[in-house]
Every structure is written in C-alpha cells, then in structure tokens.
Amino acid sequence: MQEKKLQTYENHTRLHPLQHFIFMPIGAITLLVAIIFTITSIVKDDFSFITFLIMALVIMSIIAGLLARMNALKVQDRTIRVEEQLRYFMLTGSPIDSHITMPQLIALRFASDDEFPGLVSKAALTGMTPDEIKKEIQQWRKDEHRV
The missing domain is CATH 1.10.287 (Helix Hairpins)
Structure with a gap:
C-alpha cells in the first residue's frame, strides 16, 4: 500500500x-x-x-x-469557518476571537490541535497574514478536500 x-x-x-x-x-x-x-x-x-x-x-x-x-x-x-469555530470551542471551551478574519481562519485550519489555540491568539493579536500563519505551523493537519 x-x-x-x-x-x-x-x-x-x-x-x-x-x-x-x-x-x-x-x-x-x-x-x-x-x-x-x-x-x-x-x-x-x-x-x-x-x-x-x-x-x-x-x-x-x-x-x-x-x-x-x-x-x-x-x-x-x-464550511471551514463553522468547522474551525467548533474546533476552537471544543479545544478551549470558549468562542473564537472575533478579530480573526476569514482568510486567517482558512490558513489556521492546517494547524494541529496542539498548535491551533495558540496560533489563533497570536493571529488575532498581531494580525498575521494567512501566509505567515501557514509558515508558523509545525505539525500540519491535512486538508485534501479544498481545491
């Protein structure tokens, strides 16, 4: 295989x-x-x-x-927005920061569960670009469905 x-x-x-x-x-x-x-x-x-x-x-x-x-x-x-908001809530017990933009959220979907909450906070505070977010990710979570 x-x-x-x-x-x-x-x-x-x-x-x-x-x-x-x-x-x-x-x-x-x-x-x-x-x-x-x-x-x-x-x-x-x-x-x-x-x-x-x-x-x-x-x-x-x-x-x-x-x-x-x-x-x-x-x-x-x-769909990504809803999935990632739910994922954040399940991991932290609180809603995702309202300052997170849609492009940031799309980039954050690649972050592993361990990195996700921290990267969300950092992105909201510093205004990271989607490209900067992706470069920060150490453990990638696969997304094979988006084209």
Whole structure:
C-alpha cells in the first residue's frame, strides 16, 4: 500500500487539472478568438447579429464558469469557518476571537490541535497574514478536500 505524503507549507496548494489546465485555457483562447473575430468583423464592416451572438455566448459561458467556481469556494469557506469555530470551542471551551478574519481562519485550519489555540491568539493579536500563519505551523493537519 502506498504511503500518503505529509502535507506541508511547500506542498499544500492543489490544482484541479480539469479546471486549471483544460477549462481555463480553452476559455481564454475562445475569448481571444471571439474578440479577434468581432474586431475583424467591425473593421470589415461585416458586423452581424451572429457575430454579436457568438461574443455574447462566449462571455456568458466564461462568466457562468467563474461564478460556479466562486460560489463553490464561498461554500467551502463557510464550511471551514463553522468547522474551525467548533474546533476552537471544543479545544478551549470558549468562542473564537472575533478579530480573526476569514482568510486567517482558512490558513489556521492546517494547524494541529496542539498548535491551533495558540496560533489563533497570536493571529488575532498581531494580525498575521494567512501566509505567515501557514509558515508558523509545525505539525500540519491535512486538508485534501479544498481545491
């Protein structure tokens, strides 16, 4: 059986191949081609309803894809917020500091239970950035679900 690799600051980011290497490049190329086609049509005085329709469909498709991605990330963020607030309460018996921002909380999810309360306090007091929080973590808690 293959041993799972430990998650660290260096390897914690994830890419979704279908999203990052297929959908986004094809979307960018399609948008570029549609813009060139539209400009060429205007320059040649050949702009038609079909040209407008192609451009509109390309833009709407890209917006729909981006909205689907952004909404999924918002749901993940809300889930992380609730999970980490509950985790903090279970570890300390008190609610999490209200000065903790959502980006800080997302970064704090990687901290082990031993480090978590201390890092929450430090982040709230000093205003640490998410990157600074991740660099402070000594014992990483894996998160393989967020993309």
